[in-house]
Amino acid sequence: MNTALLLEMAADGAGERVAIGSAADGCVWPELLDRARSAAGWLASRPAGTVAHLGLNSQVVPVALYAAGLAAKPFAPLNYRLPDADLRRITARTAPSVVIADEDMAARVQGIEGVEVITRAAFLAEAGAGHEPPAIGAEPDDIAILLFTSGTTGEPKAAVLRHRHLTAYVLSSVDFLGAADDEAALVSVPPYHVAGVSAVLSATYLGRRTVYLESFTPEAWVALARDEAITHAMVVPTMLGRVLDVLEEKGERLATLRHLSYGGGRMPAASIERALKLLPHVDFVNAYGLTETSSTVAVLSPQDHREAVASADVDVRRRLGSVGRPLPALELEIRGAGEERLAAGELGEIWVRGEQVAGEYLGHRAIRDDGWFPTNDSGWLDEGGFLFVEGRLDDVIVRGGENISPGEIEDVLRGHPGVADVAVIGLPDDEWGERVAAVVSPTDVKTSAEELGAWVRARLRSTKTPELFEFRDVLPYNETGKLLRRTLKQELSARPAPARPAPGPTTSSSIASTRGC
Amino acid sequence: MKLTPGSRWKCALSEAEFVLVRAPSMEGELACGGLAVLAAAAERPAGGAKPEGESLLGKRYTDVDTGLEVLCSKAGKGILSFDGRALTIKEAKRLPSSD
The missing domain is CATH 3.40.50.980 (Rossmann fold)
Structure with missing residues (x-):
């Protein structure tokens, strides 16, 4: 097979049924x-x-x-x-x-x-x-x-x-000819992304028409979705924000669109809430997966989205920022540094096991003999089994023995009107091992390091408050929308740390120290 | 008969073809229309009565006792059985698709 x-x-x-191209002549x-x-x-x-x-x-x-x-x-x-x-x-x-x-x-x-x-x-x-x-x-x-x-x-x-990984993924996640006659998927992720591969295989088994967008621009995406009566699409977070901008600008609401899945990076809660408001007729699915796992391993379903948005319970509402629950065909655990299984609420490494999990590279197998694969992603499960992905394991900041997730701090900072985008990173620190720093891309709303520091301290523990803020016009992303934290970390690590305990002179006028500790 | 996942089989009596999805927990004989299935590459013998019932394209058939699961990859006459027990259609699941 x-x-x-x-x-x-x-x-x-x-x-x-048409496989590829327009309904009329595909x-x-x-x-x-x-x-x-x-x-x-x-x-x-x-x-x-x-x-x-x-x-x-x-x-x-x-x-x-x-x-x-x-x-x-x-x-x-x-x-x-x-x-x-x-x-x-x-x-x-x-x-x-x-x-x-x-x-x-x-x-x-x-x-x-x-x-x-x-x-x-x-x-x-x-x-x-x-x-x-x-x-x-x-x-x-x-x-x-x-x-x-x-x-x-x-x-x-x-x-x-x-072949066995990919066929297992398809057989366990979609039904043969499960697509309705009029369904059409718009594929705009590049062909060298695992989502481009799984899109081909799933659409085939579903019997769903695929329309390819050669290369993504938000204007072309919206026009093609409208002209081809697209019902299903998958986007990465940076694409969604830009698509929403075009929809708002043009007053287009894509009446035929039923299902929009997103994944491949952290989606700001504000973006998804905006999408839900703008496109109330659309089912949203958040998918989390890796190349090494034949694509998706967890999904936040349309029903999960609606329940989270409507809930007064803060724990349920927070699930809008989760990637949902693991696919039924998979096992998923959070493990600590000693590979011990962690309880709900504890931050650790995400491990998965299942027939779709390859965990292999040319010349190197990362998957264990018992089938478990350490993803190198950090995350935690809530009491309901919802998975929260916090980023790459290497990005977790360890300050004085405490594991601090950059994603949590970034979410809080994104809620500030003066912050358009932000990356939180750990910088080497002689006393604490690492200290928390934030690189902020500001909006037109004027703000300062002191104000942002106070904003975080009021919402999270003081140990999670960045000691350093740097302001930049744009943050570095790779072409599939992944934030290049490592690049920022290298640039900022190359600078000498500010002196303690009193805030010392900084090495750059754009760096401000808010906390001496 | 080595029923390994991914192995392909065909009905000895009809056009029906199958892919093994999940191996059974114990050895036994997979049959279509009461006759042992053939390896995909084997020649189908001529003649033979057309069996009762039909295997449907894309349906998954399972033996609850052993966990055996078979996907019908080409439709044809004949009902699947394992060690004499008729296989049953596995209910389709409804997952929110992410692709």
Whole structure:
């Protein structure tokens, strides 16, 4: 069994439905299967071991993904936003390989040893040429997907997802042909993101039409959602905020949209409350997952959203900021530094176990022999089993033995009218191990370090109050919307700490110390 | 008959095909229309009576006693059984999809 079985089933069972493209003239499921089979026949004739893709969203993504499965070769979507040197280094790691590249990107990966380049148009011609596919496709334990993790630090790791992980994820999370006839998904996450992979597989098994947005802009997203009568979509937090701005500006309410899922980073509570108000006819789902877990492992359902918003109970209301409960097919635990299981309310590392969990990279297995995978994300469960993700484990600030979650402090600061965006980080400290610092991107409302310090102290413990505030126009994010805390930490750590106990002279006029301790 | 997850099988008497989703807790014989299923790559013998009932595309069939779970990947005549017990359709779950 491999991922292509999902497509074979859809071609059998949903023959008349459009798979990719517009409702009027898109390609139907049996056509998509024919293209994947022909492309697989062509791929089988190449010396390539791996099938890489360098391009924007298009029908090449599902064709190449399924063709690779039928030809028993791993599929590796590459990040076209990387600088040339990084892109070439990653591409070289896929050799021997064939890279299917958009016409305007092909030159970037020419001339790498063991790497054959074919343009998008030439590949689609092979997909339409009626080549005979190989008799035997990938086995369940073969590698289906190689994803070079975007990472917020260091050389990208090549995460390995096998066919059995991905098929287990799909079979356990969606029903075969579970989509209504008129359903259509708008996919705008880049193809090299795990959500782009799971979007292909889930839509296939559901029998749901997919419309691709080549590359995200909020204006294009809104226009396409309206013109294509989109019912389902997935966005990362930075996309949602920008989409909401356009909707407000244009007075557009996307009447056909039923279901909007978001994930891939921390969503400010204000954004989601604004979305719920602006689009009351839409079901919202917050999804949490990792590349290494074949995408989603926990979801906050539409019902959870409504209950949280309507509740007077502060604990229930707070769940709007959670990622909901683990999928039923998974086990999830919070563990301490000694790998001991922690109780509800305690902050630790999130561990997961289940058939969709790969936890593997080329040359390195992070998953344990008993199937448990340490995610390197920190979080906690409330009494109702709702999961709160606080960020990467490395981002947790340990001050005087106390674990402090940056996310909690950031949420409080975002509630201040003078704060547009904020990153809270830990800086090395001789006395406390680490001290809390906040980098703030201000709004037009004038504020000061003293005022923000008092704001946090009034709402959280004083140990959680940042000792340092730095003001900047913008904060650094990577292209999939992940805040690059590490970058800020390195920049600020390079500066000498202010003297204690009295607040000493600061090294930069934009840094203010609010607390001497 | 090695019923490992992901292994593919077909009915000896019809077009029906199956994927094993969950292995049974004890060994036994998976049959379609009363006859042992064949490995996906095997040749179907000619002739044979068309079996009663039907296996439906995309449905999951389960044996409660052993936890065996089978997905029908191609529809066809014949009802699945394990060691003589007819498998039952597993109820669809309704999860909020995130994709």
